[in-house]
Amino acid sequence: MNRIPLQRVAMFFLLATLSVQAQIVPDDVRANAVTLRDLAMRDTIAYELLESLTMEVGPRSAGSAGDAAAVAWAVQMMQGLGFQNVRTEEVRVPHWERGSISAHITAPFPQRLVATSLGGSPATPEEGIHAEVVRVESLNELRALTSDDLGGKIAFVDHVVERAKDGGGYSAASRIRSCGHYAAADRGALAMIIRSAGSSVHRVPHTGSMLNNSIPADIPAAALANADADLLAYQLKTGKPVTVHLKSSPRYLPDEKSANVIGEIPGRGDLADEIVLLAAHLDSWDLGTGAIDDGAGVAIVTTAAKLILDRGDAPRRTIRVVLFANEEFGKDGAKQYYRNHAEVIDKHVIGLEADFGAGRVWEFASRVAEDALTIVDEIHSLLEPIGIERGNNKASGGADLSPMRKAGMPVFGFTQDGTYYFDYHHTLDDTLDKIDRDDLNQNVAAYVTSAFIAASIEQDFGRLVPDTRGDRSCSAADDDWAT
Amino acid sequence: MNRIPLQRVAMFFLLATLSVQAQIVPDDVRANAVTLRDLAMRDTIAYELLESLTMEVGPRSAGSAGDAAAVAWAVQMMQGLGFQNVRTEEVRVPHWERGSISAHITAPFPQRLVATSLGGSPATPEEGIHAEVVRVESLNELRALTSDDLGGKIAFVDHVVERAKDGGGYSAASRIRSCGHYAAADRGALAMIIRSAGSSVHRVPHTGSMLNNSIPADIPAAALANADADLLAYQLKTGKPVTVHLKSSPRYLPDEKSANVIGEIPGRGDLADEIVLLAAHLDSWDLGTGAIDDGAGVAIVTTAAKLILDRGDAPRRTIRVVLFANEEFGKDGAKQYYRNHAEVIDKHVIGLEADFGAGRVWEFASRVAEDALTIVDEIHSLLEPIGIERGNNKASGGADLSPMRKAGMPVFGFTQDGTYYFDYHHTLDDTLDKIDRDDLNQNVAAYVTSAFIAASIEQDFGRLVPDTRGDRSCSAADDDWAT
Numbered sequence: 002m003n004r005i006p007l008q009r010v011a012m013f014f015l016l017a018t019l020s021v022q023a024q025i026v027p028d029d030v031r032a033n034a035v036t037l038r039d040l041a042m043r044d045t046i047a048y049e050l051l052e053s054l055t056m057e058v059g060p061r062s063a064g065s066a067g068d069a070a071a072v073a074w075a076v077q078m079m080q081g082l083g084f085q086n087v088r089t090e091e092v093r094v095p096h097w098e099r100g101s102i103s104a105h106i107t108a109p110f111p112q113r114l115v116a117t118s119l120g121g122s123p124a125t126p127e128e129g130i131h132a133e134v135v136r137v138e139s140l141n142e143l144r145a146l147t148s149d150d151l152g153g154k155i156a157f158v159d160h161v162v163e164r165a166k167d168g169g170g171y172s173a174a175s176r177i178r179s180c181g182h183y184a185a186a187d188r189g190a191l192a193m194i195i196r197s198a199g200s201s202v203h204r205v206p207h208t209g210s211m212l213n214n215s216i217p218a219d220i221p222a223a224a225l226a227n228a229d230a231d232l233l234a235y236q237l238k239t240g241k242p243v244t245v246h247l248k249s250s251p252r253y254l255p256d257e258k259s260a261n262v263i264g265e266i267p268g269r270g271d272l273a274d275e276i277v278l279l280a281a282h283l284d285s286w287d288l289g290t291g292a293i294d295d296g297a298g299v300a301i302v303t304t305a306a307k308l309i310l311d312r313g314d315a316p317r318r319t320i321r322v323v324l325f326a327n328e329e330f331g332k333d334g335a336k337q338y339y340r341n342h343a344e345v346i347d348k349h350v351i352g353l354e355a356d357f358g359a360g361r362v363w364e365f366a367s368r369v370a371e372d373a374l375t376i377v378d379e380i381h382s383l384l385e386p387i388g389i390e391r392g393n394n395k396a397s398g399g400a401d402l403s404p405m406r407k408a409g410m411p412v413f414g415f416t417q418d419g420t421y422y423f424d425y426h427h428t429l430d431d432t433l434d435k436i437d438r439d440d441l442n443q444n445v446a447a448y449v450t451s452a453f454i455a456a457s458i459e460q461d462f463g464r465l466v467p468d469t470r471g472d473r474s475c476s477a478a479d480d481d482w483a484t
Numbered sequence: 485m486n487r488i489p490l491q492r493v494a495m496f497f498l499l500a501t502l503s504v505q506a507q508i509v510p511d512d513v514r515a516n517a518v519t520l521r522d523l524a525m526r527d528t529i530a531y532e533l534l535e536s537l538t539m540e541v542g543p544r545s546a547g548s549a550g551d552a553a554a555v556a557w558a559v560q561m562m563q564g565l566g567f568q569n570v571r572t573e574e575v576r577v578p579h580w581e582r583g584s585i586s587a588h589i590t591a592p593f594p595q596r597l598v599a600t601s602l603g604g605s606p607a608t609p610e611e612g613i614h615a616e617v618v619r620v621e622s623l624n625e626l627r628a629l630t631s632d633d634l635g636g637k638i639a640f641v642d643h644v645v646e647r648a649k650d651g652g653g654y655s656a657a658s659r660i661r662s663c664g665h666y667a668a669a670d671r672g673a674l675a676m677i678i679r680s681a682g683s684s685v686h687r688v689p690h691t692g693s694m695l696n697n698s699i700p701a702d703i704p705a706a707a708l709a710n711a712d713a714d715l716l717a718y719q720l721k722t723g724k725p726v727t728v729h730l731k732s733s734p735r736y737l738p739d740e741k742s743a744n745v746i747g748e749i750p751g752r753g754d755l756a757d758e759i760v761l762l763a764a765h766l767d768s769w770d771l772g773t774g775a776i777d778d779g780a781g782v783a784i785v786t787t788a789a790k791l792i793l794d795r796g797d798a799p800r801r802t803i804r805v806v807l808f809a810n811e812e813f814g815k816d817g818a819k820q821y822y823r824n825h826a827e828v829i830d831k832h833v834i835g836l837e838a839d840f841g842a843g844r845v846w847e848f849a850s851r852v853a854e855d856a857l858t859i860v861d862e863i864h865s866l867l868e869p870i871g872i873e874r875g876n877n878k879a880s881g882g883a884d885l886s887p888m889r890k891a892g893m894p895v896f897g898f899t900q901d902g903t904y905y906f907d908y909h910h911t912l913d914d915t916l917d918k919i920d921r922d923d924l925n926q927n928v929a930a931y932v933t934s935a936f937i938a939a940s941i942e943q944d945f946g947r948l949v950p951d952t953r954g955d956r957s958c959s960a961a962d963d964d965w966a967t
Binding site for chain 1: 535540541543549593594595596598684685686687711715773912917918
């Protein structure tokens with residue numbers, strides 16, 4: 002028989018006592034959170050919402066008819082689900098239309114290229130742009146060129162995005178998309194073409210905003226599908242001059258009115274003026290039907306709130322769902338929300354955004370005051386059973402929450418498996434069939450558990466030190482800008 | 485110590501003796517075949533040929549500029565590799581051009597559909613066709629409708645192709661493509677749209693010939709990507725009338741001259757007038773660059789022959805590589821070859837066609853005279869080490885060999901892993917990056933081993949009983965037509 006040393010027994014009781022003393026989330030809140038979590042795992046609402054949004058509204062880029070249809074859909078949906086204070090807050094958005102595009106290699110070996118215009122691209126002249134192509138692999142290589150190299154030519158930035166769980170390759174690629182053309186134009190290039198900022202091996206090129214801080218673009222820009230970038234790179238490797246004919250007709254129409262769509266579960270009692278903010282964006286790019294970006298987010302946060310609503314017994318704090326307008330092409334909804342609510346940002350005790358598809362959550366990160374970390378750890382203990390590790394305290398919180406987070410609002414960050422996210426994101430392929438129902442539900446479970454606890458407990462998450470930096474520029478110094 | 489019963493020992497010697505007596509393929513031929521097989525597994529020619537064809541020629545549909553470029557490429561390539569009697573045999577081909585297409589659901593929930601015209605489709609009127617959609621799931625369901633059901637409407641045949649190792653789902657789907665529109669037109673439909681005859685989950689719809697025996701089509705037809713067929717099916721399931729606006733501009737141009745491209749390794753000695761026929765098709769559809777269909781086949785059979793050529797010591801029979809014109813849209817090259825060589829089809833001792841991509845060969849089937857099966861089994865014993873099982877004696881031999889096989893020419897059939905073939909086949913996605921070099925080489929190894937032995941041994945494979953059936957019609961009785 003093994004003997005347990007006395008000091009070990011003493012240590013056990015000491016720790017058990019400490020643990021009881023340290024517990025911040027009350028037992029009944031924990032129990033209800035677990036019930037909600039388990040309910041979410043076998044839920045059907047999230048998928049049904051996403052199906053309805055993608056199949057009945059579909060593409061909904063800022064200012065388009067689909068955008069207006071999405072706002073109407075969201076208001077009706079929120080009212081139908083029984084949320085309180087359902088309302089829209091007007092957001093002025095740009096209205097850019099893709100038009101058509103054709104791209105062909107004309108020499109040395111004529112072939113068609115599958116391409117799509119980048120968001121915000123001006124049109125080519127009607128006869129197109131026909132010029133020699135100069136290839137670089139990075140933004141720094143592009144910046145190192147002069148007008149002797151690029152004048153009168155087409156810059157081709159051939160940067161490969163590898164598939165990765167954390168979607169890590171996207172950051173540098175999207176930086177090329179939103180900064181490369183300014184550098185190319187400065188050096189006299191007539192147009193920029195890039196390898197898609199995505200990992201798809203299918204011929205569905207990847208769009209996305211080409212603008213940095215809404216600064217207009219001077220030259221047309223387009224992305225090639227990966228196979229087409231391979232083709233262009235192959236022909237360049239022969240050493241013969243390679244010419245491309247690019248013809249595209251995107252255009253700006255007058256600005257439109259869109260809206261953030263808001264619904265609430267009003268808090269019950271003394272903390273009702275404090276807000277737990279659940280965020281996703283309602284707009285999508287125009288190519289796909291916006292299933293992963295960001296129909297999934299809309300479905301996740303709305304369903305998390307709906308499950309809490311259906312308990313019948315509202316938490317102490319107000320849970321506010323905000324479906325933001327125009328995240329994709331200028332983050333106008335987020336900026337407008339910040340302006341509208343600037344006086345009460347300090348009442349926003351925590352923000353949770355969902356905008357990375359419906360891949361399984363594998364990590365629960367945060368950005369909260371140091372002394373609130375134990376609460377986050379307690380919440381995490383309820384997420385561990387659904388496969389979620391504890392992350393660090395450096396979560397970015399997401400694009401739409403950024404103005405509020407920079408003003409001091411703490412955030413949670415659910416890191417999702419992004420292995421396939423950039424196969425579909427911003428392409429024709431962003432459609433409902435890419436969604437796994439179980440993974441979607443696991444996301445809902447993560448959001449509902451944490452939002453319910455945050456809205457139910459006495460404590461809050463402190464405030465963050467405000468981030469007073471200005472806008473991120475396209476200078477090389479800002480390339481590694483940390484969020 | 486175990487004792488071996490005497491009768492077992494006797495049996496062993498009996499079998500060993502029988503085995504020696506039965507061996508038809510001489511040891512030196514076996515040894516040389518194994519050397520060629522192992523050389524093929526680490527070869528680079530096949531990939532280089534395929535890279536050159538897809539990157540420098542690209543799409544090469546019958547009658548197009550790419551078709552002419554492919555013929556020139558193939559002649560130069562065959563001469564460059566050192567084949568003898570390199571020549572073209574003229575083939576008259578139709579010239580159908582895809583033009584543009586747009587398809588939209590206009591009610592109940594307006595959305596764009598990603599579609600492509602089927603090969604041979606006439607154009608819609610300039611204003612398009614705008615009509616209600618009637619959905620069926622099969623050819624028989626379509627045939628069961630009347631003009632009361634379909635008159636003035638658009639028929640939507642929503643048949644799903646599941647991904648399968650043997651590509652089995654394609655047969656029924658391609659039958660819908662090439663027969664459905666005749667039935668729909670007979671019943672007064674204005675157009676036919678089908679779910680793509682492919683398993684891709686990407687928005688790259690699947691084209692292919694819509695004609696049965698070159699009978700012209702009366703109504704336009706188009707294929708939807710799978711996600712778009714899902715969208716249309718969803719909207720139909722709401723029970724509301726669904727209308728689609730289809731506008732397309734394909735057209736026929738005057739017939740063109742194309743060619744079968746032929747190169748040989750002339751046989752050495754008494755059997756030189758006998759032919760081992762290696763076949764693939766040079767044309768492709770116009771959407772992709774024809775890497776899997778059938779650039780891979782071109783690379784496989786050409787490289788197999790090249791490896792034999794490079795031994796320096798030609799086999800007894802002539803090895804003839806034929807790269808056929810226009811397999812995709814009427815099999816004109818195969819028909820022309822048959823006409824040109826009708827008098828000497830009986831000198832074609834065996835045919836080997838490669839036209840199912842570059843998936844790993846997992847089975848070696850055949851269609852030879854019964855008394856030649858032991859030779860096939862002996863060849864198989866050399867293919868077993870590279871992962872190939874022995875199949876049955878019912879191989880079809882491939883589309884281009886069909887006229888010769890029906891006239892009595894025996895064939896080998898290398899069954900490839902087709903799990904992903906119909907993800908890419910006949911779509912924009914048929915590009916070089918879908919090719920696995922090792923799998924491509926394993927194909928070359930299978931072809932070179934068997935072709936070398938067939939060309940080197942004394943024996944032949946007998947003749948098949950001629951297949952005297954006429955052309956396969958679109959009647960239901962021909963639905964399950966066996967090849």
